Amino acid sequence: xxxxxxxxxxxxxxxxxxxxxxxxxxxxxxxxxxxxxxxxxxxxxxxxxxxxxxxxxxxxxxxxxxxxxxxxxxxxxxxxxxxxxxxxxxxxxxxxxxxxxxxxxxxxxxxxxxxxxxxxxxxxxxxxxxxxxxxxxxxxxxxxxxxxxxxxxxxxxxxxxx
Amino acid sequence: xxxxxxxxxxxxxxxxxxxxxxxxxxxxxxxxxxxxxxxxxxxxxxxxxxxxxxxxxxxxxxxxxxxxxxxxxxxxxxxxxxxxxxxxxxxxxxxxxxxxxxxxxxxxxxxxxxxxxxxxxxxxxxxxxxxxxxxxxxxxxxxxxxxxxxxxxxxxxxxxxxxxxxxxxxxxxxxxxxxxxxxxxxxxxxxxxxxxxxxxxxxxxxxxxxxxxxxxxxxxxxxxxxxxxxxxxxxxxxxxxxxxxxxxxxxxxxxxxxxxxxxxxxxxxxxxxxxxxxxxxxxxxxxxxxxxxxxxxxxxxxxxxxxxxxxxxxxxxxxxxxxxxxxxxxxx
Numbered sequence: 030x031x032x033x034x035x036x037x038x039x040x041x042x043x044x045x046x047x048x049x050x051x052x053x054x055x056x057x058x059x060x061x062x063x064x065x066x067x068x069x070x071x072x073x074x075x076x077x078x079x080x081x082x083x084x085x086x087x088x089x090x091x092x093x094x095x096x097x098x099x100x101x102x103x104x105x106x107x108x109x110x111x112x113x114x115x116x117x118x119x120x121x122x123x124x125x126x127x128x129x130x131x132x133x134x135x136x137x138x139x140x141x142x143x144x145x146x147x148x149x150x151x152x153x154x155x156x157x158x159x160x161x162x163x164x165x166x167x168x169x170x171x172x173x174x175x176x177x178x179x180x181x182x183x184x185x186x187x188x189x190x191x
Numbered sequence: 192x193x194x195x196x197x198x199x200x201x202x203x204x205x206x207x208x209x210x211x212x213x214x215x216x217x218x219x220x221x222x223x224x225x226x227x228x229x230x231x232x233x234x235x236x237x238x239x240x241x242x243x244x245x246x247x248x249x250x251x252x253x254x255x256x257x258x259x260x261x262x263x264x265x266x267x268x269x270x271x272x273x274x275x276x277x278x279x280x281x282x283x284x285x286x287x288x289x290x291x292x293x294x295x296x297x298x299x300x301x302x303x304x305x306x307x308x309x310x311x312x313x314x315x316x317x318x319x320x321x322x323x324x325x326x327x328x329x330x331x332x333x334x335x336x337x338x339x340x341x342x343x344x345x346x347x348x349x350x351x352x353x354x355x356x357x358x359x360x361x362x363x364x365x366x367x368x369x370x371x372x373x374x375x376x377x378x379x380x381x382x383x384x385x386x387x388x389x390x391x392x393x394x395x396x397x398x399x400x401x402x403x404x405x406x407x408x409x410x411x412x413x414x415x416x417x418x419x420x421x422x423x424x425x426x427x428x429x430x431x432x433x434x435x436x437x438x439x440x441x442x443x444x445x446x447x448x449x450x451x452x453x454x455x456x457x458x459x460x461x462x463x464x465x466x467x468x469x470x471x472x473x474x475x476x477x478x479x480x481x482x483x484x485x486x487x488x489x490x491x492x493x494x495x496x497x498x499x500x501x502x503x504x505x506x507x508x509x510x511x512x513x514x515x516x517x518x519x520x521x522x523x
Contacts, residue, residue, distance in 0.1 A: 043239075046240045047244050050244055050317040050319070051244050051317070051318065052244075052248075058321045059321055061321070082202060082209055083209070086209045086212075086213070090229075091237060094237055095237050095319070096320045096323075097319055097320060097323060097353065097361050099217055099220045099221045100217065100220040100226050101213040101215075101217035101220065105209075105210065105217070108209050108213070112206040115202055116203075147217065148322075151221055153323070153367075153368045155322035155389075
């Protein structure tokens with residue numbers, strides 16, 4: 030990966046982290062989409078040879094620290110999601126945005142379930158269905174995120190690596 | 192080099208290794224808490240993110256401070272002077288009570304009450320996890336913050352530090368589902384434990400028998416058992432008692448006195464056994480903070496300590512009870 034690729038991917042991830050911890054009004058907090066996962070899914074689709082499971086795992090660890098969760102919780106979920114995107118990226122790229130969004134819904138659901146599962150084991154699982162709202166908002170926002178990220182990538186000028 | 196086909200087995204192999212690594216890391220972190228160094232290192236990467244998110248709010252407060260009119264400042268100054276006068280009057284009483292308490296403790300040859308140090312910290316305006324009650328503070332191990340350190344605000348006990356990084360720290364509010372704080376009822380001295388419920392407006396008291404002398408409106412203060420929280424700080428007010436005769440224990444609900452979701456400035460408390468770093472090593476800004484913090488804390492503690500003093504006056508018996516409490520405290 031060249032320096033500029035690193036920079037642009039790093040910058041988008043940085044913004045995703047900012048959106049993740051930005052204070053929101055009380056009623057919106059439960060609807061906050063999982064920005065970091067969405068951005069990483071995009072990069073795994075666009076640059077599958079560069080953005081692999083290892084980077085996903087390390088990003089997940091930082092997410093764990095920012096959530097005050099036990100280390101490895103988000104890392105595991107994020108890494109498995111990126112692994113699926115990684116092996117299926119050629120199929121994912123050719124389907125329409127709506128179909129992509131449906132796949133993203135199930136990927137986000139998988140991550141939420143893994144995080145919930147670990148939270149349950151250590152004894153503080155949230156007991157409300159609102160817990161799954163980020164999955165829905167994330168999937169609904171996917172087409173826009175995809176277009177915005179694609180424009181950013183094109184503007185800063187490097188090709189998709191097939 | 193561009194490859195048409197990905198090296199599939201390699202990705203799968205890495206995935207399997209990382210799954211195993213995740214499980215190992217989670218186990219080690221949860222069971223033995225040995226990964227603080229890793230967490231600390233990663234938190235350096237998060238620090239600029241937190242800083243940038245908090246920046247607009249910080250600018251807002253800065254603007255409010257620097258752009259307020261002279262008239263506002265004068266009126267605020269007047270208010271503060273009035274408050275200072277009131278506090279000083281209360282402090283005089285407290286001084287006498289503290290001396291009296293000390294004398295009585297000597298008489299009973301009980302352990303003297305230890306003094307505490309304070310430092311003001313600001314809550315960094317970031318959201319953590321909507322289902323956990325965590326706050327991020329702008330003080331870290333470079334200010335001498337330690338794991339398990341109690342945090343209070345102007346109204347009562349608020350949180351305890353769970354993760355310490357170099358420049359910031361994460362604390363768990365007393366309302367978090369996995370938090371519990373040993374308390375006693377101010378009026379009767381009945382001891383209990385207040386469990387967090389995941390809602391900022393109530394705590395649950397467990398294992399209280401039907402015949403316990405407990406009323407709505409009773410104040411709960413920290414008992415100091417367990418050795419983590421300092422004694423006699425206000426914690427909560429009892430709001431609801433449900434005496435269901437079919438149950439072994441009564442259900443008691445209390446509302447935390449600290450403003451868990453609105454406070455911006457909080458106090459870090461150094462209890463005995465933990466030394467606060469030398470003030471000389473700190474920045475001058477911190478020192479002024481510290482001094483104002485100390486006066487704040489004294490006024491905050493005034494009510495409770497006065498109450499404690501009265502209790503001492505009433506019967507010597509209660510003092511012995513307190514002394515045994517302290518002994519248990521020390522042994523833990």
